[in-house]
Amino acid sequence: MVELDPQRWLTEHGDYLFRYARRRLMSGDLAEDAVQETLLAALKARQGFQGASSERTWLTGILKHKLVDIIRQQAREVTAPGGEGEDDPQDWEALFDDAGHWTHPIRDWKTPETELETSRLRQALQDCVDGLKPNLARIFSLRELTGLPTEEICKELNISATNAWVMLHRAKLFLRECLEIRI
Amino acid sequence: MAIFKCCKETSQLVTLLADRPSSWQDRLAMRIHLLVCINCARFARQMRMIREWLRSEEGGGELSGPARARIAARLNGAAQEPEKL
Numbered sequence: 693m694v695e696l697d698p699q700r701w702l703t704e705h706g707d708y709l710f711r712y713a714r715r716r717l718m719s720g721d722l723a724e725d726a727v728q729e730t731l732l733a734a735l736k737a738r739q740g741f742q743g744a745s746s747e748r749t750w751l752t753g754i755l756k757h758k759l760v761d762i763i764r765q766q767a768r769e770v771t772a773p774g775g776e777g778e779d780d781p782q783d784w785e786a787l788f789d790d791a792g793h794w795t796h797p798i799r800d801w802k803t804p805e806t807e808l809e810t811s812r813l814r815q816a817l818q819d820c821v822d823g824l825k826p827n828l829a830r831i832f833s834l835r836e837l838t839g840l841p842t843e844e845i846c847k848e849l850n851i852s853a854t855n856a857w858v859m860l861h862r863a864k865l866f867l868r869e870c871l872e873i874r875i
Numbered sequence: 876m877a878i879f880k881c882c883k884e885t886s887q888l889v890t891l892l893a894d895r896p897s898s899w900q901d902r903l904a905m906r907i908h909l910l911v912c913i914n915c916a917r918f919a920r921q922m923r924m925i926r927e928w929l930r931s932e933e934g935g936g937e938l939s940g941p942a943r944a945r946i947a948a949r950l951n952g953a954a955q956e957p958e959k960l
Contacts, residue, residue, distance in 0.1 A: 861890045
């Protein structure tokens with residue numbers, strides 16, 4: 693049996709956990725906090741690790757719970773009056789004409805083939821996810837990147853299902869628009 | 876039910892396929908639209924690509940030196956005083 697050593701977790705999985713968290717949170721600081729909280733929680737719970745899954749899978753599972761906690765907490769902090777940077781429905785109307793057709797042709801994207809294209813895509817993805825308005829970023833992160841069921845997200849963020857669908861749809865439209873000009 | 880959906884409606888069916896319950900009539904209408912509309916077919920493919928890319932790719936960067944040191948120190952402290960965890 694491998695000894696469960698927190699310092700070794702940090703060495704072997706620290707960067708992986710950080711990148712996983714970074715993709716799902718809006719700042720590097722928050723991602724660092726998430727890694728710390730995850731390793732502390734893992735230390736506390738290490739008796740419970742049965743070795744049924746890999747260490748990394750086990751740690752990632754703990755991290756997912758921490759991410760949900762952090763995103764939920766942030767959602768509370770910014771639902772203050774006025775809210776920052778809510779998105780404007782007007783932005784989305786321009787995508788379609790009165791008959792509901794696309795106003796601009798949709799490009800045919802290519803899968804990256806070279807190392808350079810892959811690294812440019814990775815950067816573009818991160819920039820576009822970071823560019824989401826906070827309210828859209830939270831729900832997109834919980835649903836698409838962390839895989840929480842929609843019903844749970846509605847409870848966590850205290851929103852209706854209809855509201856959740858509208859925001860998820862807009863988040864995806866935003867990412868597409870953003871990537872369309874970057875890749 | 877309308878068997879012909881516009882691009883706007885189709886785009887919503889595509890992005891919310893895994894989230895919003897939809898009738899088989901709506902899904903059929905979406906498929907028909909995707910067969911005849913090049914823009915929406917590309918849109919649907921882009922949505923699949925975004926999903927795959929985001930799932931397979933991690934975010935960029937790595938733990939900074941100071942963050943790594945801070946976390947290591949916290950873990951050490953916690954390991955030595957398990958009752959405070």
